[in-house]
Amino acid sequence: METYYNPADLAKFGKIGDFDKALADKFFSYYNEVFKEGALTAREKSLIALAVSHTVQCPYCIDAYTTDTLEKGCTEEQLMEAVHVAAAIRGGASLVHGVQMMNHTKKVMM
Amino acid sequence: MKSLKASGHPFSISTLQLEHLHAHRSDQFADRMADAGLHPLKPTRIEIFQINVGKMCNQTCKHCHVDAGPDRKEIMTRETLQRCLDILATHDIPTIDITGGAPEMNPHFRWFVEEAARLGKHIIDRCNLTILLANPKYYDLPQFLAKHRVEVVSSLPHYTAVRTDRQRGDGVFEKSIQAMRMLNEAGYGQEGTGLELNLVYNPTGAILPGPQQELEADFKRHLLSEHGVYFNKLYVITNMPISRFLDFLVVSGNYETYMQKLIDAFNPSAAMGVMCRNTLSIGWDGTLYDCDFNQMLDIKIQDAPVHIDHFDLDALTNRSIVVDQHCYGCTAGLGSSCGGQVV
Ligand code: SF4
Numbered sequence A: 001m002e003t004y005y006n007p008a009d010l011a012k013f014g015k016i017g018d019f020d021k022a023l024a025d026k027f028f029s030y031y032n033e034v035f036k037e038g039a040l041t042a043r044e045k046s047l048i049a050l051a052v053s054h055t056v057q058c059p060y061c062i063d064a065y066t067t068d069t070l071e072k073g074c075t076e077e078q079l080m081e082a083v084h085v086a087a088a089i090r091g092g093a094s095l096v097h098g099v100q101m102m103n104h105t106k107k108v109m110m
Numbered sequence B: 001m002k003s004l005k006a007s008g009h010p011f012s013i014s015t016l017q018l019e020h021l022h023a024h025r026s027d028q029f030a031d032r033m034a035d036a037g038l039h040p041l042k043p044t045r046i047e048i049f050q051i052n053v054g055k056m057c058n059q060t061c062k063h064c065h066v067d068a069g070p071d072r073k074e075i076m077t078r079e080t081l082q083r084c085l086d087i088l089a090t091h092d093i094p095t096i097d098i099t100g101g102a103p104e105m106n107p108h109f110r111w112f113v114e115e116a117a118r119l120g121k122h123i124i125d126r127c128n129l130t131i132l133l134a135n136p137k138y139y140d141l142p143q144f145l146a147k148h149r150v151e152v153v154s155s156l157p158h159y160t161a162v163r164t165d166r167q168r169g170d171g172v173f174e175k176s177i178q179a180m181r182m183l184n185e186a187g188y189g190q191e192g193t194g195l196e197l198n199l200v201y202n203p204t205g206a207i208l209p210g211p212q213q214e215l216e217a218d219f220k221r222h223l224l225s226e227h228g229v230y231f232n233k234l235y236v237i238t239n240m241p242i243s244r245f246l247d248f249l250v251v252s253g254n255y256e257t258y259m260q261k262l263i264d265a266f267n268p269s270a271a272m273g274v275m276c277r278n279t280l281s282i283g284w285d286g287t288l289y290d291c292d293f294n295q296m297l298d299i300k301i302q303d304a305p306v307h308i309d310h311f312d313l314d315a316l317t318n319r320s321i322v323v324d325q326h327c328y329g330c331t332a333g334l335g336s337s338c339g340g341q342v343v
């Protein structure tokens, strides 16, 4: 069955360089630099990546960073807490706009 | 749960496991080793005698590469153990690594440890922890092991009950903690006693293990604060794609991805330090192998007599180690051996 997303495509990510090598090289070298141990640990960065993956709803990133966080020693509870952080910010971001809705309501209504 | 052998599973036949490993991959391990200048792979020096004293075990863990369990009856005889002692007495091989199954279930275990200790060798017991509580006759094992200064190496796949039990069986975590407490009381894992209790972590699934140092810190923190038990080092090992773990990979649909992951993570530095270079593995019937994994795949040593009765150290030191596709499990990432990561 044909689908828009194919799990096997994740392994082909590097191939984006076939159409534009210079930019792909720049992207991957930046990417690798970002995930190195720094002021944040590699594990913390991986958990952030997992949360962001859920926000951008990228199935490739979700698979990749689920594996990566597990390999870095995170527990199922930690993974789920990271997803809730994403969900809370997403939900909160919608809800906080309720203030705008209320402001506008107050302005237009008697 | 039954062993693969008792349930008549095709993977209880080693040739069928090897066929499976060969059928799916074109990246030949031997070629990768050749690129790294490591083919044929040669031993450095035989420093460790890893003796598998039997496949009998009180547990039936899901990932077990030995396919051990209560239904396995293969046990090393006293004669074969004596043969090992004779060789150890006359050769400069400093370490005896006793494995199984649950080695303590071999009826000659205590006698063998006493004799080995008399030879002044460093002795390792690969103890699954729960055996200490399996029968009153094992309750005094911590004191016995301490008396003979035996290093205890024990599998504990995770510091949470849920992950450990999922791999090793219901209630195993709780019993393992009790057993660690017994070992701690006998002096194990305590600074200054010289009695080493080292734990082995392996991932509870089709993933690679993370860095040893970080995991060791996690294990120490959680086990001490939540259970009041302690240990010396954590050895981090990769699950080998053989036996019951191979079955799990195939059944769960993870086989291809896992193999590719191991292949992609091939690390020449890890390949330099694979354990078969300084270890000789002896099977329950006295047959010689390059490692415990080759033993379970029935891949015997080459270029030297294959039985302990015809032990020839020169020929063994000069032999070429037999490698195959499962060896990718030893060379992935930071590497994997019975002593943990190698780089
Ligand atoms: S305790 Fe060890 S030998 Fe026994 S089944 Fe588990 S992994 Fe295998």
Ligand code: SF4
Binding pocket: B274, B275, B276, B277, B290, B291, B292, B293, B294, B321, B322, B323, B324, B326, B327, B330
């Ligand atoms: S599986 Fe055995 S023979 Fe192969 S690399 Fe590992 S230790 Fe050596």
